[in-house]
Structures are given as structure tokens and as C-alpha cells.
Amino acid sequence: MVTGTCFADMGNNVTFIELEEKKVEKINNAMPPIHEERLDELLRKNMERIKATVDYDALENADIIFICVGTPSMEDGSIDLSYIKNTAEKIGEKLKGKWKTVVVKSTVTPGTTEGIVVPILEKISGKKAGRDFGAAMNPEFLREGKAVKDFMNPDRIVLGVMEKKSEKMLRKIYEPFHAPIFITKPSTAEMIKYASNALLATKISFSNEIGNLCKIMGIDTYEVMKAVGMDHRISPHFLNAGAGFGGSCFPKDLRAIVSMAKKKGYEMELLNSVMNVNEKQPLRMINLLEKHIGKLKEKRVAVLGLAFKKGTDDIRDSRAIVVIQELLKREAYVSAYDPLAMENMKKMFGGIEYCSTINDAIKNADACLIMTDWDEFSSINFSIMKKPVVIDGRRVVKDKRGIIYEGICW
Ligand code: UGA
Numbered sequence: 001m002v003t004g005t006c007f008a009d010m011g012n013n014v015t016f017i018e019l020e021e022k023k024v025e026k027i028n029n030a031m032p033p034i035h036e037e038r039l040d041e042l043l044r045k046n047m048e049r050i051k052a053t054v055d056y057d058a059l060e061n062a063d064i065i066f067i068c069v070g071t072p073s074m075e076d077g078s079i080d081l082s083y084i085k086n087t088a089e090k091i092g093e094k095l096k097g098k099w100k101t102v103v104v105k106s107t108v109t110p111g112t113t114e115g116i117v118v119p120i121l122e123k124i125s126g127k128k129a130g131r132d133f134g135a136a137m138n139p140e141f142l143r144e145g146k147a148v149k150d151f152m153n154p155d156r157i158v159l160g161v162m163e164k165k166s167e168k169m170l171r172k173i174y175e176p177f178h179a180p181i182f183i184t185k186p187s188t189a190e191m192i193k194y195a196s197n198a199l200l201a202t203k204i205s206f207s208n209e210i211g212n213l214c215k216i217m218g219i220d221t222y223e224v225m226k227a228v229g230m231d232h233r234i235s236p237h238f239l240n241a242g243a244g245f246g247g248s249c250f251p252k253d254l255r256a257i258v259s260m261a262k263k264k265g266y267e268m269e270l271l272n273s274v275m276n277v278n279e280k281q282p283l284r285m286i287n288l289l290e291k292h293i294g295k296l297k298e299k300r301v302a303v304l305g306l307a308f309k310k311g312t313d314d315i316r317d318s319r320a321i322v323v324i325q326e327l328l329k330r331e332a333y334v335s336a337y338d339p340l341a342m343e344n345m346k347k348m349f350g351g352i353e354y355c356s357t358i359n360d361a362i363k364n365a366d367a368c369l370i371m372t373d374w375d376e377f378s379s380i381n382f383s384i385m386k387k388p389v390v391i392d393g394r395r396v397v398k399d400k401r402g403i404i405y406e407g408i409c410w
Helices: 002-009 021-028 039-045 056-061 082-093 112-125 147-152 164-177 186-217 221-228 250-263 269-293 319-329 342-346 358-362
Strands: 014-017 050-053 064-067 101-104 134-137 157-161 181-184 300-304 333-337 367-370 389-392 404-407
Touching: 002 014, 002 039, 002 050, 002 147, 014 056, 021 050, 039 147, 056 082, 064 082, 064 164, 082 101, 082 112, 101 112, 101 164, 112 134, 112 186, 134 164, 134 186, 157 164, 157 186, 164 181, 181 186, 186 221, 186 250, 186 269, 250 269, 269 319, 269 367, 269 389, 269 404, 300 319, 300 358, 319 333, 333 342, 333 358
Parallel strands: 014 050, 064 101, 101 134, 157 181, 300 333, 300 367, 367 389, 389 404
Antiparallel strands: 134 157
């Protein structure tokens, strides 16, 4: 949605091919099917250049085709390529007439574009990549919630190309974004995506590990990491300690790269540890909770924040899920609140109370856990709780007067 809408904003004609009729209808009515800052405004503005359809015939007029389908995790951590393969087959059937460049934008493990997508396109179309059509890999580095902003202001554009014609076409559509363009091979582009996410996740687990030690030693980890981040070789970003990383990308991408490495005979020790630290981190919230209120059986615990981060309704791999599972296992009553993500969480947990306000969630609660960095959690009146025990997993609470406050790493 973001890629297409932003390209339309740059003057390109964009057709979305989507299998779900409901989403197609929404897009054609200028309503984005996902929550993303500024997307509705941009979609409305560019509707004359945008259309959506379920019909793959629309590919026949395309110059560039972006594959943006999901690549979910499988049991062993490797990625499920079935959507990619199906899409490549459908595209292969339409590789007729003028030159078309097929670009993989989905996050795929190194080797997928050249080793899986191109052979399917060639087999189905009977044509030859590089001679009759183009193929490329162009990873995205967009943060959910800020994806439009990130797309419009990229640090770099990575293009993994196999021939000059596709490079030229892609350079042209990315020219208006005024970002450095990094040209490489498809497999290198695929690895750049994984390496970027793995390093960002490593920064977070590293900060959490330092934070856990700082907590034991009575040192403020935020002060420590602020000074650490002032070193230009490190940068101040992604050094916030807390309940760990969630979302649809970091956990899945780490699992995928570790699992791929294992299949190649290499054990990724550092990234395995990054995942281990992240899995244990939310459980520290439970330990701190028990330290203050003892056994959790039949205690009322409020969980504030269900989304994996602020600004989204996405709960995929959210740290709140791990915490709620643990609370339910210990037979606590859970009252939950999130400004956007409650509908999604309802599909996962039935046995908890979903509250429409923060006050409803914390009223008469024995303790409260803060799992997402929503701004509205910074100044809450906790006096309506049974016991004002607040365990903060995101360092958002500003006013600590009259409460028993405990930060996860501070
Ligand atoms: C991440 C990357 O930041 C994007 O560059 C990438 O394009 C995207 O994955 C993807 O692969 O598609 P996203 O998953 O939207 O983006 O979320 P982030 O803003 O990176 O946050 C991920 C998680 O890390 C959140 O749970 C957040 O709370 C946590 N986090 C982030 C920390 O715990 N500490 C930090 O300092 C930063």
C-alpha cells in the first residue's frame, strides 16, 4: 500500500492487485486497508492515478511489477515462500508484449529472487530473464506507522539487479526521492535487508542486557546509553532498553536468517543470543510483578499497551502477548487497554477483560504493566488502583508521585 501510494504521489500510474475483494473495494474508495500515518491523505490525493483490482490482466500494461506479498515464518523459522511462488506463477502468465521488470520487494532469504522467482517466471512464460524481461530485488526499510515518511525520505535505495535495462528503469522511478542508490546483485540486496534488521535487533537486545545489569547495580541505563549513542560510530538510535522487540519483522527475520544459516551448516551464535535475550525480557516484567504483589492467582492485573509499538494496531509478536500468556498461566485476572490494538488482540485472547478506557483497566487493579510506549501512558492517575504498583516496560511514566514504580531495566 505504501509503496504504491508513494509512487503514485511521484506521478506514476499504479495498479494494486489484491486477492481480497474487500480490500480492493476499500482502496478504490480511497480508504487504506491498513493503519499507517498519512496514508489516507496520500491515497485520497492520488486517486486519479491509482486503481485496485483482483484481476491479474492488469499486469499486461505494467512496466514495473513489484511483488509485495507476505513471507510468514514456518515452524522451523524459515520463511514460507508459497505466496511468492504463487504470485510469480501468475506474473509469468502475463509476461507478454512489451518489456516488464519484475521486482521482489518482499523480504526473502538470499538466493530467492534468482533461484526461485526467476526460474518460475521463465518456466511459465517461456521467456528468458535479461533478454525478454527484467528481474530485480529491492528491499524496503520502512518502519510500521512511519512507513510513508520513511518511503519519502529514504537513507538509501538498494537495488539488486541482473541487467542494465531494469537498473535504468528503477533508477528513474526512485530519482525523485533524492537518496543514494546502491546497486548490487539480487542475493546481496536480499542479505542487506536481513543484516540491517539483525543489527537493529542486536542493538536492542544489547541495550536490554546492559539495562538488566544496570538495574541490579542501581545505574540509570538510559543515561548510560545516551552517552554511548553520542559516539558517531554507534548512533543514538535503537538503544532504548525495555520489554524487548516485537512486530512482524525483527522476530521473523532473525528466525529466518538463523534457520537459513543452520541449513548452510553455520550456527549464528550472536543472533541466537539476541533472540534469547528478547524472549526472556518480557518475563522479567512478571518477576518484578511477583516481587511486589506475591502470587498472581486471582490478582487483578492491568496490561496497558497491546500493540508491538505505539502508532499501530499491529500485535504480531507483541511483548504483551508473552506477558498475558504468563499471567493467564498463573491464573491472574487480566484487564487490558490499548488505543488501537484491542480488536486484534480479541482474536487471540478471549479470557481477558478488554476495557475502553485506561481508567476502566486500572480501576481496583492490584498492579499495572505497561507494555507499549503510547504517549497517553505518560500521565495516568493511578490512585484509582487497589494498590498503585506500576511496572513500566517502556519508560513512559513521567509522574511517579504516590505510586510504587518499577522500571524493567531502571
Ligand atoms: C523494523 C525496522 O525498523 C525497519 O527498518 C524495517 O523495514 C521493518 O522492521 C521491516 O523489516 O519491514 P518495525 O518492525 O516497523 O520496523 O518496528 P521498529 O520501529 O523497528 O520497532 C521494532 C520493535 O523494537 C518494537 O517492538 C519496538 O518497541 C522495539 N524497540 C525499538 C525497542 O525495544 N527499543 C528501541 O530502541 C527501538
